[in-house]
Amino acid sequence: MKILLINPPRSPENNILKFAPEEARRFIHKKLIGPPLGLLTIAAAVKDHDVVVFDTKGEYDLEPETPPLEELVLKLLVQHQPDLVGVTTITSEFDFCIDICRTVKQFDPAILTVAGGLHATLCPQDFTDPAFNIVIPGQCPHIFRDVVKALEAGTAFESIPGILINKDGSLHKTTGKPAPWDIIDADYMMPDRNHLKRWIETYKVGNSPFPSTYVYTSLGCPYKCTFCSIWSQFRGKYYQRTVESLITELKTIDEYPVVRFADANTVVDEQFMLQLFKRIDEEGIRKTFVMDIRADVAANRPDIIERLARGGLKVVICGFESFRDEELKKYRKDSPAVDNQEAVKVFEQNGIMVRGNYVVPPDYNLKDFEALAEYADRNRVVYAGYTILTPMPGTVYYQQVKNQIIDNDYRKYNFFNSVMQSTLPHDEFHTRIGALWLIKKGVDVI
Ligand code: B12
Ligand code: SF4
Missing domain, CATH: 3.40.50.280 (Cobalamin-binding domain)
Known part of the structure; x- marks a missing residue:
């Protein structure tokens, strides 16, 4: 076949x-x-x-x-x-x-x-x-x-x-229940990256001379942020792979010195991460790691961040989302804005570059933009991303605002286009978000 x-x-x-x-x-x-x-x-x-x-x-x-x-x-x-x-x-x-x-x-x-x-x-x-x-x-x-x-x-x-x-x-x-399938452990399917050999030179991020690949250590997310597709995709379940299956996979990808963990959140089970990095050391696996880590994890467990940094963690993507507690609450982020500032300190103390991401809701007016710019300026990170709060179909946020959606062109559902009526005129809203991308510490593009 x-x-x-x-x-x-x-x-x-x-x-x-x-x-x-x-x-x-x-x-x-x-x-x-x-x-x-x-x-x-x-x-x-x-x-x-x-x-x-x-x-x-x-x-x-x-x-x-x-x-x-x-x-x-x-x-x-x-x-x-x-x-x-x-x-x-x-x-x-x-x-x-x-x-x-x-x-x-x-x-x-x-x-x-x-x-x-x-x-x-x-x-x-x-x-x-x-x-x-x-x-x-x-x-x-x-x-x-x-x-x-x-x-x-x-x-x-x-x-x-x-x-x-x-x-x-x-x-x-079709009717009936599919046979049980343990996606993360017994039935885990090791991706065969040989299929991608032709494009390996294109898998380079920013100024890195080395190709990078994604490896997931977990699937799903235990949190329930309203705008997020990932926990809905996994019906709120969280699956953790085994340390040894990860070690086996990491050993098969010598041609990728940079590994981004493709998890929603890499550090959920802290003991698991400590064990994984112990085994990475024991096996002499040397990689530059990129991870998605929540601000509250860094703020509460600086010891873990320090350990991961020693094992090769160099870049962290951190969803700041907002600088206002009331917005974070509305998004069900379960982490106050103060954690964002604390997390940046912890990451930087450990020589980790932070990519902080903010989401901008369509109802932001000029004052909101100024307040966000002022906060982001005070809490500069090496790279910062500013995208648009988007009602992805299938999410809680979509259900909340579906009657306000004015653009059903799915091609625009990638966080870079407002699909709802913005308070500011459409072009100005996007221009102002674009201008925010200048607020960061580094000069690199990532
Ligand atoms: C890896 C990844 C990528 C990779 C690869 C994606 C690709 N196909 O090319 C790259 C880096 C290219 C990428 C790009 C983008 N991504 Co992306 N990405 C992810 C990430 C981190 C992991 C996905 C993953 O690999 N999961 C593990 C695999 C095993 O699961 P899976 O894909 O679901 O596959 C299983 C099943 O779905 C099924 N399956 C999958 N495909 C098929 C096909 C067939 C035929 C069958 C039968 C079954 C099947 O079987 C698989 C095994 O069980 C997720 C976030 C996350 N942590 O989940 C975001 C995510 C999927 N990405 C997202 C987005 C928005 C983007 C971008 C648009 C971001 C942007 N603003 O630019 C870009 C798109 C292109 C661009 N503009 O550059 C969103 C999607 C939201 C949505 N509702 O659409 C996610 C959920 C992140 C988020 N924060 O919301 N992404
Ligand atoms: S935004 Fe992050 S923490 Fe919130 S549900 Fe999605 S992956 Fe989990």
């Missing part, structure tokens, strides 16, 4: 960048770089077949002259002649996911198209376009394997629990 798994391109929509003052533009995120771990995981589940993973993000970075998506996909179809095409998608890339599957169907309607990933998990009802045959929500390598088996055997997909079958634009959920 020939299987082609495609990672869609990035959404080009970025109104913060478009309206930002010229001098801020070079600091604003244009793209994030990293491996499609979801696709690599499902590729591992069907590794006995002839599987090709194609990262269109990597391809457009490697060869900017690569033809438009339709042409690129047609080329891949001719080259690989797949029986099944699988596509992963987050919200902002959903339109490209449809485009890819439509191209597949134009090329050969007999090719089975299967969609999965975060948006398929949070909003499976969106996948009614006839170009999709099957949607598999959730963490589903085993279910995907059953679909491949059924396709090979020519048996009915209806007997596979946990999938949605698209029949002429109407989705039919």
